[in-house]
Amino acid sequence: xxxxxxxxxxxxxxxxxxxxxxxxxxxxxxxxxxxxxxxxxxxxxxxxxxxxxxxxxxxxxxxxxxxxxxxxxxxxxxxxxxxxxxxxxxxxxxxxxxxxxxxxxxxxxxxxxxxxxxxxxxxxxxxxxxxxxxxxxxxxxxxxxxxxxxxxxxxxxxxxxxxxxxxxxxxxxxxxxxxxxxxxxxxxxxxxxxxxxxxxxxxxxxxxxxxxxxxxxxxxxxxxxxxxxxxxxxxxxxxxxxxxxxxxxxxxxxxxxxxxxxxxxxxxxxxxxxxxxxxx
Numbered sequence: 050x051x052x053x054x055x056x057x058x059x060x061x062x063x064x065x066x067x068x069x070x071x072x073x074x075x076x077x078x079x080x081x082x083x084x085x086x087x088x089x090x091x092x093x094x095x096x097x098x099x100x101x102x103x104x105x106x107x108x109x110x111x112x113x114x115x116x117x118x119x120x121x122x123x124x125x126x127x128x129x130x131x132x133x134x135x136x137x138x139x140x141x142x143x144x145x146x147x148x149x150x151x152x153x154x155x156x157x158x159x160x161x162x163x164x165x166x167x168x169x170x171x172x173x174x175x176x177x178x179x180x181x182x183x184x185x186x187x188x189x190x191x192x193x194x195x196x197x198x199x200x201x202x203x204x205x206x207x208x209x210x211x212x213x214x215x216x217x218x219x220x221x222x223x224x225x226x227x228x229x230x231x232x233x234x235x236x237x238x239x240x241x242x243x244x245x246x247x248x249x250x251x252x253x254x255x256x257x258x259x260x261x262x263x264x265x266x267x268x269x270x271x272x273x274x275x276x277x278x279x280x281x282x283x284x285x286x287x288x289x290x291x292x293x294x295x296x297x298x299x300x301x302x303x304x305x306x307x308x309x310x311x312x313x314x315x316x317x318x319x320x321x322x323x324x325x326x327x328x329x
Contacts, residue, residue, distance in 0.1 A: 056122035058084040068253035117156035117260035127193040138196035158259035161218040164194040169241035180313040204270040217259035222276035231281035243311040250328040
């Protein structure tokens with residue numbers, strides 16, 4: 050399969066490109082950042098296109114001949130909490146989706162984020178229940194999380210108009226090489242992240258599965274939380290919940306099932322065949 054990967058030179062993009070190449074696909078890389086120090090730059094199955102994805106006509110051209118798109122191009126945090134992160138992220142994602150529709154590319158995966166919730170970038174983390182699943186209310190109070198939530202709304206919009214398209218929004222947790230990299234001593238400060246993470250190759254696997262799984266597995270736009278079942282800390286998740294979120298209820302059966310953690314990623318397992326793996 051010929052797969053376009055936007056933001057290919059970013060931290061997430063580089064690992065996704067490597068994973069997709071390893072699985073035998075051809076990659077069309079697109080990024081506004083030019084980098085020749087990547088492990089794949091000279092790979093014959095990889096081609097690089099310097100592109101400003103905020104320009105629709107340029108975006109359209111770079112995707113010609115592709116079978117699928119993995120959209121990773123975006124700012125990955127609120128930065129100054131003003132306008133640029135929101136505006137750039139929203140325009141880029143719509144351009145990617147609209148270009149895919151124009152070209153008849155029916156398989157698209159978008160990098161969303163756990164920060165569609167009111168989490169680590171918010172003034173105060175607020176959760177309505179545990180474990181968090183795709184039905185949990187999304188109430189961001191900052192521009193990055195809002196841009197990701199709008200991207201999901203854009204995906205809903207595009208599949209209504211182009212019902213042959215299938216879009217996956219991957220609500221990825223903190224993308225790190227190992228569990229140890231996600232550990233932070235200040236438990237209170239990182240409580241909005243629920244002490245979670247996703248190992249980067251396991252996240253790359255989710256993106257690839259989202260565009261390669263058989264089309265009859267699901268249709269339209271689907272959202273998936275992608276997070277490790279274990280925490281980045283050694284404390285029991287229920288003890289942390291009682292200390293930092295004592296009033297948040299736990300859904301019936303979750304504790305009894307023996308499952309641990311604040312996120313329920315069973316939808317990704319059911320529809321994508323994805324299960325988190327610590328590859329390193």
